[in-house]
Amino acid sequence: MNFGIKALAFAFLCGAGLFSCDTSQNLSVDDAALRAANGSDGNWLTHGLDYAETRYSPLSQISAENINELGLAWDLDLGTKRGIETTPLVVNGVMYLTGPWSKVFAVNAKDGSLIWEYDPQVSGSYGERGCCDVVNRGVAFYEGAVFVGAFDGRLISLNAETGKPNWEVMTVDTDKPYTITGAPRVVKGKVIIGNGGAEFGVRGYFTAYDAKTGEQAWRFYTVPGNPSDGFENETMEMAAKTWTGEWWKYGGGGTVWDNMAYDPDLNLLYVGTGNGSPWDRNQRSPEGGDNLFLSSILAINPDNGELQWYYQTTPGDSWDFTATQHMILADLEIEGQPRKVLMQAPKNGFFYVLDRTNGELISAEKFTYVNWAKSIDPETSRPIEEEWARYKDVNALIAPNYDGGHNWQPMTFDKKRNLVFLPARETASVYGQDKSWIYNERGFGTGIGWNLSTGEDPSKPTIKDDKFDKLKGVLIAWDPIKQEARWKIEQETPWSGGMLSTAGDLVFIGTPDGFLKALNPENGKVLWQANLQSGILGSPVSYRVDGEQYVSIAVGWGGGYGMKNKHTPEILPGHLYTFKIGGEKALPKAPEIVEKQLINPEWESSEGELTRGETLFWQYCGPCHVVNGGGGGVAPDFAYSPMVGNAAFNDVVLKGALLENGMPNFGDRLTEKETHDIQTYIIEQVRMVSK
Template sequence: MKKYLVISGLFIVIISTFLYCKKAKDSYIEITNSSDGNWLLHGLNYSESRFSPLNQITASNINELGLDWSLNLGLKRGIEATPIVKDGIMYITGPWSIVFAIDLRTHDIIWKYDPEVPKSVGEKGCCDVVNRGVALYDNKIYVGSFDGRLIALDSKNGKKIWEVLTVDQSKPYTITGAPRVIKGNVIIGNGGAEFGVRGYFTAYDAQTGKQKWRFYTVPGNPSVPFENKAMEDAAKTWTGEWWKYGGGGTVWDAMAFDPDLNLLYVGTGNGSPWDRNKRSPLGGDNLFLSSILAINPDSGELIWHYQTTPGDSWDFTATQHIILSDLKINGKIRKVLMQAPKNGFFYLLDRTNGKLISAEKFTYVNWAEGINIKTGRPIESKWARYDKANIDVAPNYNGAHNWQPMAYNSNLNLVYIPARETFSNYGQDNDWEYNKTGFGTGNGWNLATGSVESSPTIKDEKATNKGKLIAWDPIKQKEVWSVKQNNIWNGGLLTTNSNLVFQGTADGKLTAYNGTNGKLIWEANLQTGILAPPITYLVDGVQYVTVITGWGGGYGMKNKHTNYVLPGTIYSFKIGGKSELPEALPAFNRELINPDWKVETNKITEGETLFWKFCGTCHVIGEGGGVAPDLGYSPMVGTDAFKIVVLDGILLPNGMPKFENRLTIDEVNAIQHFIINKVKDLKKQP
C-alpha cells in the first residue's frame, strides 16, 4: 500500500509539473507572439522592443488617423505608465499608484483601485509620485505602490488578492517602476538613491506573494556577513563608510528577459550620495552602481555584470531601457543587449556573457572621450570628477536619455531614442555633511549654476539643453537621422511593422514619423505635456494608437510645458476617427510677487541653504514652474499663509510636506527672505 501511495504521489507531481510547464510555455508563446493585437507586457515582449507587428496604420493612410475617443482621468500629476491591453481591456496606472481598468469598447472605467498611499510619503520621491504601469499574469494585476508595497489584484474586479511590503518604510524608499513577471515570479525594485538607501530587487511568488529571492546591488556594512559572493566581491571596490550613506544603486526601471538563455537583465542606478569623493573617498568602481546585471531568475544568482559608469559621480544611472535582439555583426549572428543610458554612450553587449561589442556617443558628451573597447571602461576627461574646480559636464543628471522608453524596429535595424543634449555645472559642496533627510543625503544639490558661455570646458554649440529624437544604427553605431526638439523632457516611443515611429512631446503633440527618414507625417495637438509612451493594439480587428497625457515627473515638477491646463487624459486614435479633442483651459496668467517685506541681508544666505535642502527638489523661483507652484509667483510668500502651509501641513492632502518638526519659524522666514530677494533681482533684469 505504501509503495502504491508513493508511486501515485510521484505520478501526481510529474503531471502537475508537466501542466505547470505547459502553462508557462503557452503563456510565453502568447506573450512573445504579439500578432493577436494585445499589448501584454511593459515593453510588448520579453525583449522590450516596443515594435508592434500591426500594420493597418501606414504612411499612406495616416492622414486619416483621427481621435476615436478620450477619457478624462481627473489626475493632476505626472503620468508615465505604459498601458497593458488584453482582450479589449486596458490596465493603466496614474499618480499615487492608482490603477484603472478600462473597457476599450464602451470607454468606461470598469474598476479603479487606490492603494491609499499616505500623502506624506510624497516627499520621499525625487521625481514626482509617478508609476510606470502594471504587470498582468494569470488573471492577476500586479502594481508597486509608491510607499513600497507590491499588490496583486483580481483583473476582473480590482479586488486585492494579496499585498506584501517590499521595503523598510522608515527609510526613504519608493516604487515607481512597473513589475515584471518572469517564470511565475513577480520582480520589483525600488527608488530612493537621492535620499540615501541601499538598492535591491526582489522576486515574489506570483500566486502567494511569498519572497523567493532578493539581490542587493551594493554591499552593506562589512562588519555583517555579506549576503553572497557577489556582495563580497563588490565590497572590494568601495572605500570609506559608504554603507552609512546607503550606497544607492536602486533598481527603479529597466528589465528584460531571455527565456532561451534563462537570464534576467536588470539596470541599476546612481550612487548615494552622487559624488564619489564623498561616498567612497579613496576611489573605487563602486560595484554594482550604474551597471547592467544578468541574473538567473530562478535563484537570483549573478551570472555576469557590465558597469557603464565605474565610480559614478554624475547620477549617470543605467536604469534606462534595455532591448534584446539578434544582430548580424561581421557576418555572424550575435545575441545582443542594447542600452542608451544617461551617460551618453550607446552600448552593444553580447548578452550571453556581458562582453562589450561596441559603444559610441549618441549625443554631445564631454565627461569621457570614448569607451576602451578592450577593457569596456570609459576614457574619462581628466577634469570630469570636478574635484579641483566647478566644471560644466555634458550630459547632466537628466541624462542623454532618461527613463522614457526607446523602441527597436527589426525591419529597419534601427533603435529610436528619445534623447537630449544636456549639461550642468558640477562642483564640490564644501559644506556637505551626511543628512538622512536631505536630497543627495546632504545639504541638497551638489550642482552649481553654469552656462555654456562661462564654461571653461564647453565651447561646442551642440552643448544646449534641447530634446532630440534619434534613429540609431546599432551595428554601425551611428545616427541615421534625428529631429531637434525644444524641450528635453519628451515622451517614450512606439514603432510599428509599417515603419512608423510615434512619440508624445512636452509641448503636447502626439507625433508620427516615417521611421526610414525621420519625416514628420502626422501630429495631433493634445495641448498638455506627454511623458508616457504610446501603444498600439487591436479591438474587434481595428488598430488603435493610444497615449495618456499628464505632465509631471522630476523635470515636470519644476518646469513648464504648455500654456494650457488639462488633467491626465487617455486619447485613442484610429483610421477614420471623428471625435473632437477636449477643450483645454488657458493657464493662469501670473505676475511675480511684490510683498511689502524688507529683506534682511543676513537671512538670505541661510534661506538659500534651507531652500535647496527642503524646497528645491520640487520648486523654482521665477522660472515658470511646473506641477509644483513657482514660489516666485506664489501670493502666499510674505504672508502668514506661507508658514501655515510649510509648518502646519495644510496642503498635505496635495502632497505638500509638513515641516513643523524640521524647520523653525525663523528658518521659514529665512526661506522667504531668500525667495523675495531672488524675485527682486529678477525684476531688475531687463
C-alpha cells in the same frame, strides 16, 4: 474554473464587448503567453510589449498610407493631477494602466468606459521621499492578476476582473526613503520589483515574489552592506572589494528603479542599476574603486536570483549616470556573425551593444554630446575619462548631466529596419565638490541627501566647454550595427515621452508641448499629429480589438523635469486618448489661459536673512519649486504664489496644510524664523525682476 466554464465566460464577455473577440487566447495570461507575446494577437501583454522590450507592434492596419485618416476614437478623464509615465497593457480588450500615486485603472479598450479603479491610498507624506514626482510607469499581468508597485513600497496583486486586492507585501524598510515608480515584471511565476531612493541614501536591491502568494522567493542586493554584519553571498563579498571607506553609512545607492528585460531561451533576466549615494565617489568611497554594482547591467538567473554576468557602464559613478534606462534584446548580424545582443543608451551618453549571453562588449559609441570621457576602450571595456571629469578641486561643466543623454523614456526597435528610435537630449551642468557637505541620516525632504555637488560657485566653472551648444532634445534613429545615427532631428523641448514603432511604417512619440506625433521612420518627418493640449510623458501603445487597430496614449504632465517646467500654457488633468482610422471624436480644445500676477507683499528684511533664506530655499524648496521660472510646472512658481508673504505659507510649510497633495510638512525641520528667511529670498528675487 475549468476550461469549459472559462470558455463560456469568455464568450459572454466577448459578446458584451468587454473583451476582444479576435484573439484565440483565453482570459489567463500564463508563462507560455508571456513568452510568445509580440503583439500579433492584438494584445500588449507586458511592459515593453514583449520580453525583449522592443516596443515594436506588428500591427499594420494603421499605416503611413492612411495615417491622415487617424482620428480620436474615445477619451477618458482619469481625474488625476501630477505626472503620468505609464505604458498601458491591453489584455483581450481590457486596458490596464497607472496614474499618479500608483492608482490603477481598468478600461474597456474599445470604447473607453471605466471598468474599475483602484487607489492604494498612499499617504501624501510620502511625496517628499521621491526625487521625481509621485509617478508610476505601469503594471504587470499574470494569470488573472494585475500587479502594481505602490509609491510607498508595497507590491500589490489585484484581481483583474474586479480590481480587488488578492494580496500585498511591503517590499522596503519604511523607515528609509524608498519609493517605487517602476513597473513590475513577471518571469516564470515570479513578480520582480525594484525601488528608488538613491538620491536620499538607501541601499539598492530588487526582489522576486511568488505571483500567487506574495511570498518572497529571492532578493538581490546591488551594493554591499556593512562588512561587520557579514555578506549575503559571495557576490556581495566580491563587490565590497571595489568599495572603500564606510560607504554603507550612506546607503550606497544602486537602486533598480526602472527597466528590465528577459531572454527565456537563455533564462536570463537583465536588470539595470542606478547611481551612487551620495553622487560624489570621493564622499562615499574616498579611496576610489569601481563601486560594484552601481550603474551596471546585471544578468540574473530568475530561478534563484544568482548573478550570471555583469557589465558596468560607468565604473565609480560620480555623475548620477544610471544604467536603469530602457534595454532592448535583439538578434543582429554584426561583422558577418549572428549575435544575440542587448542594447542600451544610458545616461552617460554612450550607446552600448553587448553580447547578452556573456556580457561581452561588442561596441559602444557616443549617441549625444559627451565630454566627460573620450571613448570606451575596446580592450578594457571601460571609459577613457578626461582627467578633470571627477571634478576634484575643480568646477567642471560636464556633459551629459544628471538628466542624461537619455533618461527613463523608452526607446523602440524597428525590426524591419534594424533601427533604434531614441528620445535623446544634449545636456550639461557644472559639477564640483561641496566642501561643506555633511551626511544627513534622515536624507529625504531636506535636499542634503542629494549631495548635488554644485561647488562653491557653479556659475563660474574652472573647466569650461565652448563646444556645448545648448540644452535641447534630439530624436535619433540609431543604427546599432554601424553604431551611428541614420538621422537626427532637434526637438522643440529637451524632454519627451516614450516611443512606439509599428509594422505600418510609423514611429509614434508624445511631446511636452502637447502633441502625439506619427513620424516617417526613414527620415523623421512628421506625417500626422494631434494636439492634446497638455504635456505628454507616457508611452504610446498599439493594440487590436474586434479587427480594428488602435493607438493609445495616457497624458498627464509632471515628473522630475515637469515639477519645475512646462511647455503648454496650462496643465490639464490626466487623460487617456485613443485613436483609430476613421475616429471622429473632437480633439480637446485649448484651455482658457489664466493670467498670473507677480506677488508684491509688504516685507522688510535684512541682508543676513536674505543670505540664510537663499541657502534654506535651495535645501528645502529648490528641488521642486522655482522663482521667476516662467510659471513653474506641477509645483507652482513662487513668484506668483499668493501664499508667500502671509500666514498661509507657514500653514503649508510648517503645519502640513497640503500634505495630502504631496507637499511635505517641514514643521519638524524648520522654524518660523527660517521660513521667514525663505520668504525673504523669494520676495527679493521677485523684486529684482520687477525693478
